Amino acid sequence: MAKKYQYIVAENWGKGFIEINDATKFTISGFPGDVWRVPARDKRANLWINKVLGVIKTKNEAQAIVDALVETAQNNYDAQSDAYKAQHGRPTDIPLEE
Amino acid sequence: MAEYKGINGFTLQDLATDPTINTGQVWYNSATRIIKLHSATAAAVWASGNALNTARYELGSAGTQTATLAFGGDIPGGHTANSEEYNGTSWSEGNNLGTSRYYLRGAGTQTAGLGFAGYIYPGSWKNNTEEYNGTSWSPQNNMGTARRSPGSGGTQTAGLAFGGNKSPGGALSNDTEEYGGTSWTTGGSLNTARVYLGGAGTLTAGLAFGGYTTANVAVTEEYDGTSWVNSNNMNTTRARVAGAGIQTSAIGFGGLTPANPAYTGVTEQYDGTSWANSTSLTTARRSAGGAGTTAAGIAFGGNAPPHTTATEEFTGADIPLVQTVTTS
Numbered sequence: 001m002a003k004k005y006q007y008i009v010a011e012n013w014g015k016g017f018i019e020i021n022d023a024t025k026f027t028i029s030g031f032p033g034d035v036w037r038v039p040a041r042d043k044r045a046n047l048w049i050n051k052v053l054g055v056i057k058t059k060n061e062a063q064a065i066v067d068a069l070v071e072t073a074q075n076n077y078d079a080q081s082d083a084y085k086a087q088h089g090r091p092t093d094i095p096l097e098e
Numbered sequence: 099m100a101e102y103k104g105i106n107g108f109t110l111q112d113l114a115t116d117p118t119i120n121t122g123q124v125w126y127n128s129a130t131r132i133i134k135l136h137s138a139t140a141a142a143v144w145a146s147g148n149a150l151n152t153a154r155y156e157l158g159s160a161g162t163q164t165a166t167l168a169f170g171g172d173i174p175g176g177h178t179a180n181s182e183e184y185n186g187t188s189w190s191e192g193n194n195l196g197t198s199r200y201y202l203r204g205a206g207t208q209t210a211g212l213g214f215a216g217y218i219y220p221g222s223w224k225n226n227t228e229e230y231n232g233t234s235w236s237p238q239n240n241m242g243t244a245r246r247s248p249g250s251g252g253t254q255t256a257g258l259a260f261g262g263n264k265s266p267g268g269a270l271s272n273d274t275e276e277y278g279g280t281s282w283t284t285g286g287s288l289n290t291a292r293v294y295l296g297g298a299g300t301l302t303a304g305l306a307f308g309g310y311t312t313a314n315v316a317v318t319e320e321y322d323g324t325s326w327v328n329s330n331n332m333n334t335t336r337a338r339v340a341g342a343g344i345q346t347s348a349i350g351f352g353g354l355t356p357a358n359p360a361y362t363g364v365t366e367q368y369d370g371t372s373w374a375n376s377t378s379l380t381t382a383r384r385s386a387g388g389a390g391t392t393a394a395g396i397a398f399g400g401n402a403p404p405h406t407t408a409t410e411e412f413t414g415a416d417i418p419l420v421q422t423v424t425t426s
Contacts, residue, residue, distance in 0.1 A: 017146040
């Protein structure tokens, strides 16, 4: 089955990283670890990937980057007291779509 | 191949500077040597802005997309008094809050801001109120009810706080308080007591949406300066949602949903009657700061996880913009 999305890693430098002209043409989704998801086989998305010097990742590679950050946040939470946990929610997993 | 003159009856204008917005106009900017056109956003979009200097969530916020104020909040390992100003391009450090805390809220503008409520772990709910004059924060009269994570709206001289949770033990609150520029007075109670709700609007036309009771809720309520009435629910049930705008034209974005993944970037727009889905935040997050309007909003900070510095700028649908013509 053809992949719906492609994943990249690119540092978000802020203003100009995602411009209005980018966002009007295709959907960009961001995840922890500077992981970004764009439509697969999309010429405009590929132009954006070139612009931001994105490094292509497989879905599994992207998931591993996200999981590592989420796991760190979860471990930090788990180390807290019960009183803290009563007032804060435990970070949840972020499953990426194929 | 058809030529521009053949289609439009005149040649492409050669201009040294970009002309006033006139949707559909195409021109050649001789200074930058780029062909440009005036168009409009077909749908709302989120574009990236420069990052906050301090990553944080459950922070206070106020202002507009080009004059924003971010203050306080949860940072790794604790809370902060740090205050930052955004000028539409970048964040710069301002003078700190007098009382460091997280789970506080804000109202007003960058030069006349209001910060109130909050929490310091463990077990210290805050009723502190501070005013910002564009340079520094000064303490004011306390709120009647110390609370964390209420909804907020209004201005420095006509502020609104509603809901949250309070001592003892984080009991849910439906209390509304109105700030007149000097002191807080009791307003009408929310119909649904809740915490981590979104807020928008003014003292006499406020809006409360989403939040958490014993579960996340989609409840929407409108305030007329005296009492709250229920309106239509949000489409996405969520807590820790941020907001911007006014009672008849508001956006709610981000938050935590009961679904998996819980972090959401879903943005919804309220027209005074009902919510409609808009374009999602690029980076899903909870407990972000929010400010501005439905034409020009801003989201900053939050927890994605981890704590984030990410800023995104919202441009509503049908907003004129200049685009460049590229070949590929």
